[in-house]
Amino acid sequence: MSHLLGRTNRIVPRIWLKPMLPELGLSETWIEGMTRALLTSGTILDISAQPGLWGSHLRGEEVRILRVGADYLPRLRDPQAAADQTQAELIETLSVIGRPKLDFYVLRLTRPCEDNVLDAALMSLEEARQDGLLGHFGLLAAETSLATLSNWQFRDAFEFMLIPRNQSRHAVYDELLPMAKSRRVGIVTTDPLEGTWGPESGEVLTQLSAEHPVLVPVSSPEEISAALAVMGSSPAPSP
DSSP: OEEEOGGGOOEEESEEEEEOOOTTOOOHHHHHHHHHHHHTSOSEEEOTTSHHHHHHHSTTOSOEEEEEOOSOGGGOOOHHHHHHHHHHHHHHHHHHHTOSOEEEEEEEOSSOOOHHHHHHHHHHHHHHHHTTSEEEEEEEOOSSHHHHHHHHTTOOOOSEEEEEOSSSOOHHHHHHHHHHHHHTOEEEEEOTTTTOOOTTHHHHHHHHHTTSOEEEEEOSHHHHHHHHHGGGOOOOOOO
């Protein structure tokens, strides 16, 4: 089962992967195992947590990559600085992955931005897309729906959004979903397991990914296998 991701008009997998560092620290064996598992996963990979590490190990490979930008826009006041920094981050990402085009880029806006600052960043991303450097760009939902709406309500540039959603954290998702549907903005939900894997993780991912793609943090080849197994599962019928 796959999903149509909003106005990107792309069919994408139910499960996306976000590689994270293990609690016990890095080792060559761990990096090699993770790299093999990521390369054979066939899904979209979010390298935002360690772009240098994963960019170098996935460099030049035929994988679809997502990058969530740094939280720099809310503190800027100069539109040109916003455009320059957005372009610089995109070029940096292309450099580390060794490819001429990034599949997905997401603006991280934790607070309201100056209108002219955000507009300049969006214009920079649109120019990058027209130049063939970027496939699609989206928005990372802030901690509150109000903060997200302040940057989104009067702009229709975003093709998709990353929104946290789990059993205890779903208010922002609930509040933004109607507007996303009305604008045909795709949704990818994040933080599905509240930071930890457990006996019910597979069932949780199966249920959540039936509605939208889910971005799953993984820190071992075993977690990658468990997450990908969900793509062959169907959600249980509602009682």
